[in-house]
Amino acid sequence: MKNRIGILTLFFCFNHLVSAQQIDTDSLLVAAYGYYRAQNFELAQEATELGIRLSPDYLDFQLLLGRLAQKKGDSEKAQDLFALVLEKDPRYEEAYLPLSRLYRANGDQSQAKTIVNQGLAAFPNNIELLLEKSKYLKGKSKRAYLKELEARFPNDSLLQATIHKKRIPVTADRLATGYNYTAFDREGAGPWHLASLAYILERPGFAIIPRINYNERRALGLSTGTGWQLESDLYLNQVNGNYHFIKLALGETPIFPKFRASYSHYFNIASSWELDLGARYLNTANKDPYAAVAGIGWYTGDHWIYLKGYATFDENYSYPSLNLSARKYFKDRYQFLGILIGYGNSPDDRVNLNRLDRFRALDAYSAGLRGQSPIGRHLILGVGFTYSYQEYIKDRFQNSFDTNLYLQYKF
Incomplete structure (x- = not known):
């Protein structure tokens, strides 16, 4: 006044x-x-x-x-x-x-x-x-x-x-199928098989991805367990360039967590920088670990560099994990090559997710390559390979080799 x-x-x-x-x-x-x-x-x-x-x-x-x-x-x-x-x-x-x-x-x-x-x-x-x-x-x-x-x-x-x-279209529908094969150098361990089927629906302002996963784990030539999981990812865009990510999943134990929830808020903190703050929660057969998440990404030309850290909590302890990834984009977002390195056991790791309650306190070191490219007008092929040096029992390590193939059909 x-x-x-x-x-x-x-x-x-x-x-x-x-x-x-x-x-x-x-x-x-x-x-x-x-x-x-x-x-x-x-x-x-x-x-x-x-x-x-x-x-x-x-x-x-x-x-x-x-x-x-x-x-x-x-x-x-x-x-x-x-x-x-x-x-x-x-x-x-x-x-x-x-x-x-x-x-x-x-x-x-x-x-x-x-x-x-x-x-x-x-x-x-x-x-x-x-x-x-x-x-x-x-x-x-x-x-x-x-x-x-x-x-x-x-x-x-x-x-x-x-x-x-x-380069990112605001409207895109895709049907996606994927397969993960995980092998171990430890005698009698593995292999593990993880298959998925998803529908990717993108519209101005949001994207939703319902997905069904099936997992079989084997040891000594026999199946040690199978299970199904239903999950859905939701991305909600804001006018100012920020957006929200929400994941909810229900699964059969002990292969999958009973319940999984993830949330991240991505902030556009500068013209080419992005900040990620969020949380993760898992309801497993043994314990219910939860984690805080923070990440920062940088877009520079056709390159994207992203550093993400986790702190997984259990009673009075916290266990860190860290992932660094980088991508080089070519014609559009559907065509890229990427590398990644990591330390620790992440609550976003789909392969070892059900074992996070036991693995969170153990060491793990990983490195990987990933590539994706369109094939013709409608198909997108992706290939990934990750090597991990994992501590599976205190002071005892194994090598694991994860190969990922996926195919998407653009409507």
Whole structure:
């Protein structure tokens, strides 16, 4: 209320203040943007309108008034204000992008594209306008254009991260099947067989992946146990680029945990950095371990590097595990090569999950390779291999070799 009284006082007395040259319009603009960023749009509007009365040719106020009109849903007024700014000063860089997006949102693709091209003619290195231009390209032309931008601006993290995200389609349905074969060098142990069938449904704002798993474990040439598991993964996107991951699973013991729950919140902490904070819970045949999770990922061009740590708790003890992975993407997200190294026993390890209650306190070291590539228009083939040096009893180790094959069909 005190701020509003101050603004209104200036508003009613501005004629006297102008003649006395006592109004600092720069300070008024700073105050108006402060209200705008604080989402106090009413006070921002009052301060902006006062600024326009005091200095009609101060285009920063006109631009802010356009942004306020957008916030109120008055796209026609916002469009007129942005156009007015550019009419008075074609070198006003900040007006091109919002004006182009308004034309595009209102269905005038041709005019939107024209505004982008005019902006790039004046400001050829404006990253946001360069990325906006890609929206009007398709297929090979778009891929070639994005590749050109990557080479032209290799150190621009905003551009590199945005291009990586542009490779991810918002609508994609796939049927996926997978098979894991795990062998051990310890006499009489293994092999283990794990098969899965899943349906991947992706839509703007979310993705859901229901999955059914079957596991058979063998020793000394005999089956030592079989079991089924039903699980589902859910990804929920937020407007600001953050997203949530939720996993729930029910399984037959002792092959699978009775119940499994996972949650992570992924934060877009910078243009090319991502932070992951979450928790894991397992209800096994013997104990119910739970874990805290923290990870950080970095997108740089076609590369993705991710470090993830776990602390698995049991009464008064905690047991650490750590995974580092990296990928090199090629044409799109469906084609990549990756490596991984790890320490400890992770609550996200699908192969040894049911033994986490016994293995969490033991040492394990792992390294692996993974690759994936489309085959034709509809198929995606993936191959992975992981080697682990595992402590299976205190101070006694074994080597394990895990081979993973999976095939996806894109509809």
